Amino acid sequence: MLGLVFIVLIGIWALYQRQSIADVASDLPAKLSDKLDQLWSIAQTSLQDRKYLRAEKALLTILRVDERNASAYNRLGILYAKQQQFKEAIECFEIAQSLEPSASSLHNVGLIYFETQNFDKAALAFEQALAMDSDLAARHIAYAKVQEKLGNDRRMIDALEHAIRLEPVPQTLSILADAYDRVGDTQLALDLRERAAKMIIPDGQPKTIKRPRRVVM
Numbered sequence: 001m002l003g004l005v006f007i008v009l010i011g012i013w014a015l016y017q018r019q020s021i022a023d024v025a026s027d028l029p030a031k032l033s034d035k036l037d038q039l040w041s042i043a044q045t046s047l048q049d050r051k052y053l054r055a056e057k058a059l060l061t062i063l064r065v066d067e068r069n070a071s072a073y074n075r076l077g078i079l080y081a082k083q084q085q086f087k088e089a090i091e092c093f094e095i096a097q098s099l100e101p102s103a104s105s106l107h108n109v110g111l112i113y114f115e116t117q118n119f120d121k122a123a124l125a126f127e128q129a130l131a132m133d134s135d136l137a138a139r140h141i142a143y144a145k146v147q148e149k150l151g152n153d154r155r156m157i158d159a160l161e162h163a164i165r166l167e168p169v170p171q172t173l174s175i176l177a178d179a180y181d182r183v184g185d186t187q188l189a190l191d192l193r194e195r196a197a198k199m200i201i202p203d204g205q206p207k208t209i210k211r212p213r214r215v216v217m
Contacts, residue, residue: 070100103133137167170196
């Protein structure tokens with residue numbers, strides 16, 4: 001009889017153990033998720049506060065847990081770029097792009113190449129980003145700046161005109177006006193500056209538009 005009771009107790013203990021292990025196993029993903037959320041919060045706050053070493057440690061910890069986390073590589077690239085560690089930044093952005101192709105990663109690579117005056121590679125990165133997502137005016141403006149450095153005025157203007165169609169804000173209008181001045185289209189430049197002024201100065205207030213001086217021959 002005692003032997004039978006003992007066997008029953010052993011069975012109950014084994015069942016309890018299986019349930020406990022299952023409960024712990026099911027709880028692990030939730031705990032891991034909470035830990036990653038905490039690390040993301042630390043990384044974001046530290047980046048904003050310019051506590052770069054703390055942000056780097058948080059991001060590297062995330063990558064030790066999830067080595068294929070493209071977002072973490074992107075953030076790490078931004079962190080390195082802020083510290084002008086451009087080689088490391090490019091490596092992080094390229095890894096992020098290989099894991100999860102995105103226009104943002106390519107755009108970030110283009111910005112780094114632009115910063116380091118590698119304009120040909122910057123242009124290529126921006127072109128690839130635009131091929132994936134051409135709906136952001138900022139991408140076209142960045143591409144225009146590269147084309148300006150390369151001396152490709154027509155491509156620069158085309159890119160700025162595309163940006164204006166997407167987002168006709170005064171700042172972009174002024175940039176395009178300067179581009180028109182550069183190629184000698186002074187009337188188009190003036191029209192754009194007038195358009196920008198109307199957007200900045202409310203109706204009913206005097207508007208002063210800078211007009212080109214007339215040269216008397």
